[in-house]
Amino acid sequence: MADPSLIDQARSPVSTAPDPVRATAWLEALPAAAALFRRTGMLYAVNTLGREWFVVDNRAPLASQSWSVVLLPLGSSGSTLLTRVASGESPTTQQVPLGRDGRIADLRAVPFDDELLLLTATVTAAGDEHRTMSARVDRELSALMMLTPSSVRITDVAGRILQSNGAADLEHAAHRPATVRELWELDAPHDVANNRPLSFLDAPAMRALAGNLVRQQRLEVRRLGAQRVIESSAAPIRNEQLEVTGVVLLDRDVTDHDRLERQLHERQGREAELQHQVTHEREHLERLVEERSRALIASQEDRLRDRRLTAVGQLAAGVMHDVNNALNPIMAAAYLLRHYAESPDAVRDYADRIQKAAEIGAATASRVGRFIRQEPVHAGGDEALDLSAMVEEVLDLTQPMRLRRSSDAGEVVIVRQCAPTVSTRGLPGEIREALLNLVQNAVDAMPTGGTLTVRTFEEGADACLAIRDTGVGMSADVRERAFEPFFTTKGAKGSGLGLAEVYGIARRHRGTATISSVPGRGTEVTLRLPRAVGIETADAIPDAALLPVIPHHILVVEDHDDGREFLRRILMAAGHHVDAVATCAEAREKLASGAEIPYDLMLTDVGLPDGSGWDLVRYARRKVPDVRVGVITGWEPIADTGESHGAEFILRKPLRAAELQAHIAGRSAPASTTE
Incomplete structure (x- = not known):
């Protein structure tokens, strides 16, 4: 047992x-x-x-x-x-x-x-x-x-050490303590937590003899011939009557552990100091970077401002170039119209040429607006086109220029390779402008004459047009930059917008423009536009004179004197009764006056001296809901703005008589070619 x-x-x-x-x-x-x-x-x-x-x-x-x-x-x-x-x-x-x-x-x-x-x-x-x-x-x-491994001592109730292990015996090898008091004297313990010498009665063994349990009290003692740090624990030993009969004393040497803790604490302190220094330096650098960044941004803004001003000047020059190109045939045709006023055929021919040149100028203004917003041509804003027929129109418009070039430097021979009908959808004014630029560039590329070949054809889902010259051609570097705005090889004679406009027109029509060229042998530019199948071309649209007219009572609101007068005369020539005013106030007075003949239609400009045409549209819808309302504006229409709520139709200046009369008659009309 x-x-x-x-x-x-x-x-x-x-x-x-x-x-x-x-x-x-x-x-x-x-x-x-x-x-x-x-x-x-x-x-x-x-x-x-x-x-x-x-x-x-x-x-x-x-x-x-x-x-x-x-x-x-x-x-x-x-x-x-x-x-x-x-x-x-x-x-x-x-x-x-x-x-x-x-x-x-x-x-x-x-x-x-x-x-x-x-x-x-x-x-x-x-x-x-x-x-x-x-x-x-x-x-x-x-x-x-x-x-x-720790030192263990067992004492009786009188504090005599009854038993100790090998680790305890080595701590005081020269004089092994026989009692708890001798151990205290040899250790000379110092309380680390309270930073004071430890009294004999506060020693872990004495506290355990008093019936207390001591757990890991940290002390500094003299052992093994040096100052050591220990964690001392003591537990009372009790008999069956729960009386204290002795103590178990356990000491664990933590000197190395304590030293490592101090080193770690010191290292953490140094790291914290370094971190503080790094943070301070980083904040200093961030301030420097912020100051330099502000200075750099200010410098960049100055340069960007100069670039924008330069770009705006170049854009204005390019627009002026295109508008002058459009005005030139208008002025020439107006002169010839007066000269041949007695010839009905000549009058109709020159009137058509004036209309087409005006459409090109209007398309330039419309294109600038779309360029600012980078918008494609939206569905419903285009019409059916025959590229082959349009080629003939552009060649007729540029014939005087080619004849002058042929007489001055060398003959420019035209070769037509056009399919009977090559159908697409688009804005006629923009497509004519693109073809006009391509023909002019091709003629300019042949200073001593040459052959200008124009082809139209269908390829897969594309309606294609290609213009080839036998001129000086382009190097690889020039070909790569040819579509860049304001890039030109013509010096002061060129605006750098011709091919850039061609590229922009192709992109807005959801098509592509490509260049193939060999220096000294010529250049070919190809336009590919979405092909249209099974549609009528613009020529099939009935002329304004053929539309049956029902007289209407119309209120015109336009602040521009000539525009108001010409619009009134066009409407009166079609058999309508017209009242024309210049302001919103006058229009409201007319609408509220309850005229003997009620108004059937109100046509209003957007920019009026005393308010917006859109406010007038909303007023008319509230006060006289039976009156139809149309808006005529010189600004580029923006699709899906919700601004047009209440207006039955919106027309952009300059107006086409056929389009206006079709809307007045309540028919669906093709959108303006200048959109």
Whole structure:
């Protein structure tokens, strides 16, 4: 039978537990069923006899098995003892029945080290056997204590040191202390937490003898011939009457750990200081970068402002160039119109030429507006076109220029290779402008004459037009930049907008423009536009004179005197009764006057001296909802703005008579060619 006094002398917890293999070997040396448990309640090691007595799953890891399951054959006694010892109570022995054969087992639980608790179970036998077994258990427990790396001392109630392990004996090798007081004198302990010498009565061993549990009190002591830092723990040993009979004193040397902590703290302090310096330097650099960035941005803004002004000047020059090109045939045709006023055929011909040239000029203004917004041509703003017919129109318009060039430098021969009909959809004014630019560029590229070949053809889903010259051609660098705005090889004679406009027109019509060129052999520019199938061309649209006219009472609101007068005359020539005013106030007065003949239609400009035409539209819709409303504007219409709510139709200046009369008659009309 195991001697309970040996169990009472079990060591207080130590810091480092033996590995499971060594712990199992130690347990095998015990003559009892024994197991080591972690303080968390999980099994750590068990000997062979313990596997027979307790419930141990050999297929599962020991660390996954709880003492509440392992100690089931002992009832609740084993778990209760371990729980009490883990909470700091002194070890006790308890007898419990073992199985159904009437045997009684002495159950004992003691702290093994800082992490482990030892539980032993020994069957009760005769007195001699009991003493023999107790002595053996005492020897084995002493052996286990000697293997603990921390210093362990066991005292009696008088403070005499009864037993110590090897680590404790080495600390004061020259003079081993026999009592707790001698140990205190040799250690000369200093309380690290309170930074003061530790009195004898406050020593961990004395506090434990007073019945207190001391856990890891940090002290500075003289041991091993130097100043060391230890964590001292002490626990009272109690008998069955719960009287203090001794103390278990455990000291763990943490000098190296403490030194490392100080070094870490110092390093952290240095790192914090460096971090502060880095933060300060970073803020300084950020301020410098911000100042430099502001200066750079200001400089860039100045340069961008200069560039924008230059670009605006170049754009204005290009627009002026295109407008002058459009005005030139208008002035010439007006002169010829007066000269041939007696010839009806000549009058109609020159009137048509004036209209087409005006459409080109209007298309230029419209294109500038779309260029600013980078908008494509929207569906419904275009009309059916025949590229082959349009080629003939442009060649007729440029014939005087070609004839002059042929007489001055060399003959320009025209070769037509046009398919009968090549249909697409688009804005006629823009397409004519693109063709006009291409023809002019081709003629300019042949200063000594040459051949100008114009082809129209259909290829897959594309309606194609190609213009080829036999002129000077382009180098690779020039060809790559040919579509850039304001890039020109003509010097002061060129605006750099011709091919750029061609490219922009192709893109807005959802098409492409490509260049192929060989220096010294000529250039070919090809336009590819979406092909239109099964539609009527613009020529099929009935002329304004052929539309049946029903007289209407119309209110015209236009602040421009000539525009108002010409619009009034056009409407009156078509048989309508017209009232024309210049302001919103006059229009409201007319609408509210309740004229003898009610107004059928109001046509209003947008920009009026005393308000917006859109406000007038909303006023008319509220006051006279039966009146139809149309808007005429010199601004580029913007699709899907919601601004046109209330207006039946919107027309852009300059107006086409056929389009205006079709809307007045309530018919669907093609959109203006200048849109």
